[in-house]
Amino acid sequence: MIVMKFGGSSVANRAQIEKVMAIVASHRERSPVVVLSAHKGITDALIDAARAAAGGADSGERVIARQTEIATSLDCSPELLSPLFAEIRDLLRGIRLVKELSARSLDYISSFGERMSVRCIADFFAREGLPALGFDAWDLGFITDSNFGRARPTAGFDARMREGLKSKVPSGMVPVVTGFVGMNEAGEITTVGRNGSDLTASLIGAAVRADEVQIWSDTDGVMSADPSVVPAARSIPTMRFDEAAELAYFGSRVLHPSTLLPAMTSDIPVRVMNTNRPSHPGTVITGTTDPNAPEVTSIAYKERQAVLHLTSTRMFEQVGFMAEVFATLARHHVDVDMISTSEVSVSVSSYNVRALEAAMAELSALGECELHRGKTILSIVGQHLARTRGIGGRILQCIADAGVNVEMMTFGIGSINFTVVIDDADIAKVVPVLHGRLFEV
Ligand code: ASP
Ligand code: MG
Numbered sequence: 001m002i003v004m005k006f007g008g009s010s011v012a013n014r015a016q017i018e019k020v021m022a023i024v025a026s027h028r029e030r031s032p033v034v035v036l037s038a039h040k041g042i043t044d045a046l047i048d049a050a051r052a053a054a055g056g057a058d059s060g061e062r063v064i065a066r067q068t069e070i071a072t073s074l075d076c077s078p079e080l081l082s083p084l085f086a087e088i089r090d091l092l093r094g095i096r097l098v099k100e101l102s103a104r105s106l107d108y109i110s111s112f113g114e115r116m117s118v119r120c121i122a123d124f125f126a127r128e129g130l131p132a133l134g135f136d137a138w139d140l141g142f143i144t145d146s147n148f149g150r151a152r153p154t155a156g157f158d159a160r161m162r163e164g165l166k167s168k169v170p171s172g173m174v175p176v177v178t179g180f181v182g183m184n185e186a187g188e189i190t191t192v193g194r195n196g197s198d199l200t201a202s203l204i205g206a207a208v209r210a211d212e213v214q215i216w217s218d219t220d221g222v223m224s225a226d227p228s229v230v231p232a233a234r235s236i237p238t239m240r241f242d243e244a245a246e247l248a249y250f251g252s253r254v255l256h257p258s259t260l261l262p263a264m265t266s267d268i269p270v271r272v273m274n275t276n277r278p279s280h281p282g283t284v285i286t287g288t289t290d291p292n293a294p295e296v297t298s299i300a301y302k303e304r305q306a307v308l309h310l311t312s313t314r315m316f317e318q319v320g321f322m323a324e325v326f327a328t329l330a331r332h333h334v335d336v337d338m339i340s341t342s343e344v345s346v347s348v349s350s351y352n353v354r355a356l357e358a359a360m361a362e363l364s365a366l367g368e369c370e371l372h373r374g375k376t377i378l379s380i381v382g383q384h385l386a387r388t389r390g391i392g393g394r395i396l397q398c399i400a401d402a403g404v405n406v407e408m409m410t411f412g413i414g415s416i417n418f419t420v421v422i423d424d425a426d427i428a429k430v431v432p433v434l435h436g437r438l439f440e441v
Contacts, residue, residue, distance in 0.1 A: 221237075310325065312344065402429045
Protein backbone atom coordinates (compact mmCIF):
# COMPACT_ATOMS: atom_id res chain seq x y z
CA MET A 1 0.00 0.00 0.00
CA ILE A 2 1.15 3.55 -0.69
CA VAL A 3 -0.26 6.94 0.29
CA MET A 4 -0.37 9.58 -2.44
CA LYS A 5 -1.09 13.14 -1.36
CA PHE A 6 -1.91 15.86 -3.87
CA GLY A 7 -1.81 19.49 -2.79
CA GLY A 8 -4.02 22.43 -3.70
CA SER A 9 -2.19 23.36 -6.89
CA SER A 10 -2.27 19.72 -8.07
CA VAL A 11 -6.08 19.75 -7.86
CA ALA A 12 -6.60 23.40 -8.84
CA ASN A 13 -8.67 22.71 -11.96
CA ARG A 14 -9.74 20.04 -14.43
CA ALA A 15 -6.45 20.03 -16.33
CA GLN A 16 -4.52 19.37 -13.12
CA ILE A 17 -7.04 16.81 -11.87
CA GLU A 18 -6.67 14.87 -15.13
CA LYS A 19 -2.92 14.69 -14.48
CA VAL A 20 -3.62 13.45 -10.96
CA MET A 21 -5.88 10.74 -12.32
CA ALA A 22 -3.24 9.51 -14.74
CA ILE A 23 -0.66 9.43 -11.94
CA VAL A 24 -2.96 7.52 -9.55
CA ALA A 25 -3.97 5.09 -12.32
CA SER A 26 -0.31 4.38 -13.06
CA HIS A 27 0.21 3.34 -9.41
CA ARG A 28 -2.91 1.22 -9.06
CA GLU A 29 -1.12 -2.05 -8.50
CA ARG A 30 0.44 -0.53 -5.35
CA SER A 31 -3.00 -0.08 -3.70
CA PRO A 32 -2.91 3.69 -3.33
CA VAL A 33 -4.73 5.63 -0.63
CA VAL A 34 -5.18 9.09 -2.13
CA VAL A 35 -5.17 12.08 0.23
CA LEU A 36 -6.30 15.41 -1.19
CA SER A 37 -6.15 19.08 -0.31
CA ALA A 38 -8.86 21.55 -1.18
CA HIS A 39 -8.65 23.08 -4.66
CA LYS A 40 -6.12 25.90 -4.63
CA GLY A 41 -7.41 29.02 -2.86
CA ILE A 42 -10.61 27.46 -1.52
CA THR A 43 -9.50 27.15 2.12
CA ASP A 44 -8.36 30.79 2.13
CA ALA A 45 -11.64 31.85 0.55
CA LEU A 46 -13.65 29.93 3.17
CA ILE A 47 -11.69 31.52 5.99
CA ASP A 48 -12.10 34.98 4.43
CA ALA A 49 -15.84 34.37 4.17
CA ALA A 50 -16.02 33.37 7.83
CA ARG A 51 -14.06 36.45 8.92
CA ALA A 52 -16.34 38.65 6.85
CA ALA A 53 -19.37 36.92 8.39
CA ALA A 54 -18.03 37.61 11.87
CA GLY A 55 -17.90 41.26 10.83
CA GLY A 56 -21.55 41.04 9.78
CA ALA A 57 -21.04 40.72 6.01
CA ASP A 58 -22.89 38.30 3.77
CA SER A 59 -20.05 36.53 2.05
CA GLY A 60 -20.33 32.84 1.23
CA GLU A 61 -21.49 33.03 -2.36
CA ARG A 62 -18.11 33.80 -3.90
CA VAL A 63 -16.47 30.63 -2.64
CA ILE A 64 -19.55 28.56 -3.49
CA ALA A 65 -19.41 29.97 -7.02
CA ARG A 66 -15.69 29.07 -7.32
CA GLN A 67 -16.31 25.53 -6.16
CA THR A 68 -19.31 25.22 -8.46
CA GLU A 69 -17.18 26.30 -11.39
CA ILE A 70 -14.65 23.53 -10.71
CA ALA A 71 -17.37 20.91 -10.08
CA THR A 72 -19.10 21.88 -13.32
CA SER A 73 -15.87 21.66 -15.28
CA LEU A 74 -15.59 18.08 -13.96
CA ASP A 75 -19.18 17.38 -15.10
CA CYS A 76 -20.31 16.62 -11.54
CA SER A 77 -24.05 16.73 -10.98
CA PRO A 78 -25.27 19.78 -9.02
CA GLU A 79 -26.70 17.46 -6.32
CA LEU A 80 -23.25 16.19 -5.39
CA LEU A 81 -22.29 19.27 -3.40
CA SER A 82 -25.64 20.84 -2.60
CA PRO A 83 -25.81 19.43 0.97
CA LEU A 84 -22.37 20.90 1.71
CA PHE A 85 -23.30 24.25 0.16
CA ALA A 86 -26.39 24.36 2.38
CA GLU A 87 -24.22 23.58 5.41
CA ILE A 88 -21.76 26.37 4.49
CA ARG A 89 -24.61 28.87 4.15
CA ASP A 90 -26.08 27.80 7.51
CA LEU A 91 -22.76 28.02 9.26
CA LEU A 92 -21.95 31.47 7.84
CA ARG A 93 -25.40 32.69 8.81
CA GLY A 94 -24.73 31.48 12.37
CA ILE A 95 -21.37 33.24 12.48
CA ARG A 96 -22.99 36.41 11.14
CA LEU A 97 -25.63 36.28 13.88
CA VAL A 98 -23.26 35.75 16.78
CA LYS A 99 -20.55 37.96 15.21
CA GLU A 100 -17.72 35.84 16.50
CA LEU A 101 -15.46 33.23 15.06
CA SER A 102 -14.17 30.70 17.59
CA ALA A 103 -11.33 28.28 16.86
CA ARG A 104 -14.00 25.58 16.66
CA SER A 105 -16.04 27.45 14.03
CA LEU A 106 -12.88 28.28 12.12
CA ASP A 107 -12.00 24.59 11.83
CA TYR A 108 -15.56 23.77 10.87
CA ILE A 109 -15.63 26.31 8.03
CA SER A 110 -12.09 25.42 6.87
CA SER A 111 -13.05 21.76 6.56
CA PHE A 112 -15.36 22.26 3.59
CA GLY A 113 -12.55 22.69 1.06
CA GLU A 114 -11.28 19.12 1.43
CA ARG A 115 -14.76 17.67 1.87
CA MET A 116 -15.84 19.22 -1.43
CA SER A 117 -12.68 18.36 -3.34
CA VAL A 118 -12.71 14.63 -2.46
CA ARG A 119 -16.35 14.34 -3.49
CA CYS A 120 -15.85 16.02 -6.85
CA ILE A 121 -12.61 14.28 -7.65
CA ALA A 122 -13.67 10.74 -6.63
CA ASP A 123 -16.84 11.25 -8.65
CA PHE A 124 -14.81 12.40 -11.66
CA PHE A 125 -12.35 9.49 -11.35
CA ALA A 126 -15.20 6.98 -11.21
CA ARG A 127 -16.89 8.40 -14.31
CA GLU A 128 -13.59 8.49 -16.17
CA GLY A 129 -12.99 4.80 -15.47
CA LEU A 130 -10.88 4.80 -12.30
CA PRO A 131 -13.04 3.19 -9.61
CA ALA A 132 -12.80 5.55 -6.63
CA LEU A 133 -14.76 6.49 -3.55
CA GLY A 134 -14.54 9.77 -1.61
CA PHE A 135 -14.20 9.73 2.19
CA ASP A 136 -14.16 12.23 5.01
CA ALA A 137 -11.10 11.09 6.95
CA TRP A 138 -13.08 10.67 10.18
CA ASP A 139 -15.27 8.02 8.55
CA LEU A 140 -12.13 5.92 8.20
CA GLY A 141 -10.99 6.51 11.80
CA PHE A 142 -9.31 9.93 11.80
CA ILE A 143 -10.60 10.85 15.26
CA THR A 144 -8.61 13.58 17.00
CA ASP A 145 -8.29 15.45 20.26
CA SER A 146 -10.08 18.79 20.58
CA ASN A 147 -7.14 21.11 19.95
CA PHE A 148 -8.85 23.08 17.22
CA GLY A 149 -6.38 24.37 14.65
CA ARG A 150 -3.73 21.80 15.60
CA ALA A 151 -5.60 18.62 16.38
CA ARG A 152 -3.84 15.25 16.47
CA PRO A 153 -5.26 11.73 16.28
CA THR A 154 -6.15 10.13 19.59
CA ALA A 155 -4.80 6.83 20.94
CA GLY A 156 -5.78 3.81 18.89
CA PHE A 157 -5.61 5.77 15.63
CA ASP A 158 -3.44 3.28 13.76
CA ALA A 159 -5.72 0.34 14.42
CA ARG A 160 -8.84 2.41 13.68
CA MET A 161 -7.45 3.61 10.38
CA ARG A 162 -6.38 0.14 9.28
CA GLU A 163 -9.77 -1.24 10.21
CA GLY A 164 -11.59 1.68 8.54
CA LEU A 165 -9.79 1.20 5.25
CA LYS A 166 -10.35 -2.55 5.38
CA SER A 167 -14.03 -2.48 6.20
CA LYS A 168 -15.20 0.60 4.31
CA VAL A 169 -13.28 0.48 1.04
CA PRO A 170 -14.65 -2.12 -1.37
CA SER A 171 -11.87 -4.10 -2.98
CA GLY A 172 -10.60 -2.64 -6.23
CA MET A 173 -11.72 0.88 -5.24
CA VAL A 174 -9.26 3.72 -4.71
CA PRO A 175 -10.10 5.59 -1.49
CA VAL A 176 -9.89 9.36 -1.97
CA VAL A 177 -9.57 10.84 1.51
CA THR A 178 -9.73 14.38 2.88
CA GLY A 179 -6.42 15.79 4.11
CA PHE A 180 -6.29 18.41 6.86
CA VAL A 181 -9.53 17.57 8.69
CA GLY A 182 -10.58 15.29 11.53
CA MET A 183 -13.30 14.95 14.11
CA ASN A 184 -13.22 14.77 17.90
CA GLU A 185 -15.08 12.21 20.01
CA ALA A 186 -17.97 14.67 20.40
CA GLY A 187 -18.46 14.75 16.62
CA GLU A 188 -17.03 18.24 16.16
CA ILE A 189 -14.85 18.88 13.14
CA THR A 190 -11.17 19.70 13.77
CA THR A 191 -8.16 20.46 11.58
CA VAL A 192 -4.50 19.54 12.00
CA GLY A 193 -3.37 23.07 11.00
CA ARG A 194 -2.88 25.07 7.81
CA ASN A 195 -1.15 23.15 5.03
CA GLY A 196 -1.75 20.06 7.10
CA SER A 197 -2.73 17.61 4.37
CA ASP A 198 0.90 16.48 4.17
CA LEU A 199 0.65 15.56 7.83
CA THR A 200 -2.61 13.68 7.29
CA ALA A 201 -0.86 11.69 4.57
CA SER A 202 2.11 10.75 6.72
CA LEU A 203 -0.10 9.91 9.70
CA ILE A 204 -2.18 7.60 7.50
CA GLY A 205 0.99 6.19 5.93
CA ALA A 206 2.41 5.38 9.35
CA ALA A 207 -0.93 3.89 10.51
CA VAL A 208 -1.23 1.49 7.59
CA ARG A 209 2.54 0.89 7.45
CA ALA A 210 2.60 2.04 3.85
CA ASP A 211 5.56 1.21 1.63
CA GLU A 212 5.89 4.88 0.81
CA VAL A 213 4.21 8.25 1.34
CA GLN A 214 4.22 10.37 -1.81
CA ILE A 215 3.74 14.12 -1.58
CA TRP A 216 2.81 15.46 -5.02
CA SER A 217 3.40 19.16 -5.47
CA ASP A 218 4.52 21.56 -8.18
CA THR A 219 8.32 21.39 -7.96
CA ASP A 220 10.70 18.59 -8.92
CA GLY A 221 10.96 17.39 -5.33
CA VAL A 222 12.76 19.35 -2.63
CA MET A 223 14.99 22.01 -4.14
CA SER A 224 18.45 23.15 -3.05
CA ALA A 225 17.11 26.70 -2.61
CA ASP A 226 13.95 28.67 -3.33
CA PRO A 227 13.77 28.64 -7.16
CA SER A 228 12.15 32.08 -7.17
CA VAL A 229 15.30 33.52 -5.56
CA VAL A 230 17.85 31.18 -7.16
CA PRO A 231 16.88 30.20 -10.71
CA ALA A 232 19.72 27.64 -10.73
CA ALA A 233 18.24 25.80 -7.73
CA ARG A 234 18.14 22.07 -8.34
CA SER A 235 16.27 19.04 -7.13
CA ILE A 236 17.85 17.04 -4.30
CA PRO A 237 17.70 13.30 -5.13
CA THR A 238 17.93 11.91 -1.58
CA MET A 239 17.74 13.39 1.88
CA ARG A 240 17.71 12.13 5.42
CA PHE A 241 14.64 12.79 7.59
CA ASP A 242 16.49 15.18 9.88
CA GLU A 243 17.81 17.22 6.95
CA ALA A 244 14.36 17.48 5.42
CA ALA A 245 12.82 18.40 8.78
CA GLU A 246 15.39 21.19 9.23
CA LEU A 247 14.59 22.41 5.77
CA ALA A 248 10.83 22.21 6.14
CA TYR A 249 11.07 24.21 9.31
CA PHE A 250 13.46 26.80 7.92
CA GLY A 251 11.56 27.89 4.92
CA SER A 252 11.03 25.27 2.25
CA ARG A 253 7.34 25.46 1.47
CA VAL A 254 7.27 22.01 -0.15
CA LEU A 255 6.77 20.05 3.05
CA HIS A 256 4.87 20.93 6.18
CA PRO A 257 7.34 20.76 9.13
CA SER A 258 5.45 18.16 11.15
CA THR A 259 4.94 15.85 8.15
CA LEU A 260 8.11 13.93 8.69
CA LEU A 261 7.60 12.94 12.30
CA PRO A 262 5.18 10.03 11.77
CA ALA A 263 7.16 8.81 8.77
CA MET A 264 10.41 9.06 10.70
CA THR A 265 9.02 7.16 13.67
CA SER A 266 7.72 4.37 11.44
CA ASP A 267 10.66 4.57 9.03
CA ILE A 268 8.51 5.02 5.93
CA PRO A 269 10.15 6.75 2.96
CA VAL A 270 8.61 10.06 1.91
CA ARG A 271 8.90 10.86 -1.76
CA VAL A 272 8.28 14.41 -2.99
CA MET A 273 7.14 14.48 -6.61
CA ASN A 274 5.97 16.93 -9.28
CA THR A 275 2.41 16.50 -10.59
CA ASN A 276 3.39 18.50 -13.67
CA ARG A 277 6.37 16.26 -14.40
CA PRO A 278 5.67 12.77 -13.03
CA SER A 279 8.62 11.28 -14.90
CA HIS A 280 11.03 13.25 -12.68
CA PRO A 281 12.23 11.05 -9.78
CA GLY A 282 11.77 13.87 -7.25
CA THR A 283 13.29 13.62 -3.77
CA VAL A 284 13.28 10.53 -1.55
CA ILE A 285 13.53 11.18 2.18
CA THR A 286 14.56 8.23 4.35
CA GLY A 287 16.35 7.45 7.59
CA THR A 288 19.45 6.25 5.77
CA THR A 289 22.75 8.10 5.77
CA ASP A 290 24.11 8.37 2.25
CA PRO A 291 27.92 8.23 2.42
CA ASN A 292 28.07 9.95 -0.95
CA ALA A 293 25.66 12.76 -0.15
CA PRO A 294 27.08 16.15 -1.10
CA GLU A 295 28.56 18.25 1.70
CA VAL A 296 25.71 20.74 1.44
CA THR A 297 22.15 19.67 0.59
CA SER A 298 20.28 22.92 0.63
CA ILE A 299 19.95 26.49 1.78
CA ALA A 300 16.85 27.61 3.62
CA TYR A 301 15.83 30.69 5.50
CA LYS A 302 13.12 32.16 7.65
CA GLU A 303 12.52 35.87 7.65
CA ARG A 304 10.90 38.25 10.16
CA GLN A 305 12.46 36.69 13.24
CA ALA A 306 13.38 38.49 16.43
CA VAL A 307 16.49 38.06 18.56
CA LEU A 308 16.61 38.80 22.25
CA HIS A 309 20.01 39.53 23.67
CA LEU A 310 20.52 39.34 27.43
CA THR A 311 23.73 40.50 29.09
CA SER A 312 24.34 39.81 32.75
CA THR A 313 27.35 39.70 35.01
CA ARG A 314 25.34 37.32 37.16
CA MET A 315 25.82 34.61 34.55
CA PHE A 316 29.52 34.31 35.21
CA GLU A 317 30.35 31.11 37.09
CA GLN A 318 26.70 30.64 38.01
CA VAL A 319 24.68 27.46 38.11
CA GLY A 320 21.04 27.58 37.02
CA PHE A 321 21.09 30.99 35.35
CA MET A 322 20.11 29.56 31.96
CA ALA A 323 17.39 27.50 33.61
CA GLU A 324 15.89 30.72 34.94
CA VAL A 325 16.09 32.39 31.53
CA PHE A 326 14.40 29.47 29.79
CA ALA A 327 11.76 29.02 32.46
CA THR A 328 10.79 32.64 31.88
CA LEU A 329 10.72 32.14 28.11
CA ALA A 330 8.58 29.03 28.54
CA ARG A 331 6.10 30.87 30.77
CA HIS A 332 5.61 33.36 27.97
CA HIS A 333 5.29 30.61 25.34
CA VAL A 334 8.36 31.71 23.43
CA ASP A 335 9.18 29.08 20.86
CA VAL A 336 12.99 29.34 20.74
CA ASP A 337 14.80 28.46 17.48
CA MET A 338 18.40 29.50 17.91
CA ILE A 339 20.57 29.96 20.98
CA SER A 340 24.05 31.36 21.23
CA THR A 341 25.79 32.04 24.47
CA SER A 342 28.99 33.28 26.10
CA GLU A 343 30.03 33.67 29.73
CA VAL A 344 28.18 36.94 30.13
CA SER A 345 25.44 36.98 27.51
CA VAL A 346 22.89 34.88 25.72
CA SER A 347 20.99 35.46 22.45
CA VAL A 348 17.81 33.60 21.56
CA SER A 349 15.74 33.87 18.42
CA SER A 350 12.04 33.30 17.87
CA TYR A 351 9.37 34.09 15.31
CA ASN A 352 7.03 35.10 18.10
CA VAL A 353 7.99 38.74 18.59
CA ARG A 354 5.08 39.48 20.92
CA ALA A 355 5.89 36.62 23.26
CA LEU A 356 9.55 37.70 23.29
CA GLU A 357 8.54 41.24 24.18
CA ALA A 358 6.41 39.99 27.05
CA ALA A 359 9.22 37.75 28.31
CA MET A 360 11.67 40.61 28.05
CA ALA A 361 9.84 42.64 30.68
CA GLU A 362 10.51 39.85 33.16
CA LEU A 363 13.99 38.97 31.93
CA SER A 364 15.12 42.53 32.63
CA ALA A 365 15.28 41.46 36.27
CA LEU A 366 18.13 39.09 35.29
CA GLY A 367 20.17 41.49 33.20
CA GLU A 368 20.15 44.00 30.39
CA CYS A 369 17.90 43.06 27.47
CA GLU A 370 17.81 44.19 23.86
CA LEU A 371 15.34 43.09 21.23
CA HIS A 372 16.30 43.06 17.55
CA ARG A 373 13.54 42.67 14.98
CA GLY A 374 13.61 42.11 11.23
CA LYS A 375 16.16 39.29 11.28
CA THR A 376 16.52 36.26 9.04
CA ILE A 377 17.70 32.85 10.15
CA LEU A 378 19.74 31.41 7.30
CA SER A 379 20.48 27.73 7.51
CA ILE A 380 22.89 25.71 5.40
CA VAL A 381 21.90 22.05 5.69
CA GLY A 382 23.89 18.91 4.95
CA GLN A 383 24.29 15.51 6.63
CA HIS A 384 28.09 15.63 6.33
CA LEU A 385 28.71 19.25 7.35
CA ALA A 386 30.35 18.22 10.61
CA ARG A 387 33.06 16.15 8.92
CA THR A 388 33.71 18.63 6.11
CA ARG A 389 36.82 20.59 6.94
CA GLY A 390 36.64 24.29 6.07
CA ILE A 391 32.94 24.38 5.19
CA GLY A 392 32.21 26.96 7.89
CA GLY A 393 34.98 29.17 6.59
CA ARG A 394 33.66 28.92 3.05
CA ILE A 395 30.11 29.75 4.10
CA LEU A 396 31.22 32.79 6.09
CA GLN A 397 33.47 33.96 3.25
CA CYS A 398 30.50 33.82 0.84
CA ILE A 399 28.43 35.93 3.21
CA ALA A 400 31.26 38.41 3.62
CA ASP A 401 31.79 38.59 -0.15
CA ALA A 402 28.09 39.36 -0.56
CA GLY A 403 28.78 42.41 1.63
CA VAL A 404 26.62 41.11 4.44
CA ASN A 405 27.24 41.08 8.17
CA VAL A 406 26.69 37.96 10.31
CA GLU A 407 25.01 38.90 13.57
CA MET A 408 24.66 35.56 15.32
CA MET A 409 25.77 32.01 14.55
CA THR A 410 25.35 28.40 15.74
CA PHE A 411 26.82 25.02 14.94
CA GLY A 412 26.66 22.12 17.36
CA ILE A 413 28.78 18.97 17.56
CA GLY A 414 27.83 16.68 14.69
CA SER A 415 25.37 19.29 13.50
CA ILE A 416 23.61 19.03 10.16
CA ASN A 417 22.93 22.74 9.95
CA PHE A 418 25.21 25.74 9.99
CA THR A 419 22.98 28.61 10.96
CA VAL A 420 23.48 32.36 10.97
CA VAL A 421 21.32 35.40 11.60
CA ILE A 422 21.42 38.31 9.17
CA ASP A 423 19.21 41.30 8.42
CA ASP A 424 15.99 40.60 6.49
CA ALA A 425 17.13 43.15 3.93
CA ASP A 426 20.27 41.12 3.12
CA ILE A 427 18.77 37.77 2.26
CA ALA A 428 18.47 38.38 -1.49
CA LYS A 429 22.16 39.34 -1.62
CA VAL A 430 23.43 36.27 0.21
CA VAL A 431 21.46 33.30 -1.10
CA PRO A 432 22.49 33.52 -4.77
CA VAL A 433 26.16 33.89 -3.80
CA LEU A 434 26.02 30.91 -1.44
CA HIS A 435 24.17 28.77 -3.95
CA GLY A 436 26.56 29.74 -6.71
CA ARG A 437 29.65 28.77 -4.71
CA LEU A 438 28.33 25.73 -2.88
CA PHE A 439 26.26 24.12 -5.65
CA GLU A 440 27.06 25.54 -9.06
CA VAL A 441 30.72 24.56 -9.17
N1 ASP B 1 -6.39 23.12 2.49
C1 ASP B 1 -5.60 23.27 3.67
C2 ASP B 1 -4.88 24.60 3.63
O1 ASP B 1 -4.96 25.31 2.66
C3 ASP B 1 -4.68 22.13 3.92
C4 ASP B 1 -3.67 21.84 2.82
O2 ASP B 1 -3.81 22.29 1.70
O3 ASP B 1 -2.72 21.10 3.09
O4 ASP B 1 -4.25 24.96 4.59
MG1 MG C 1 1.07 22.17 0.82
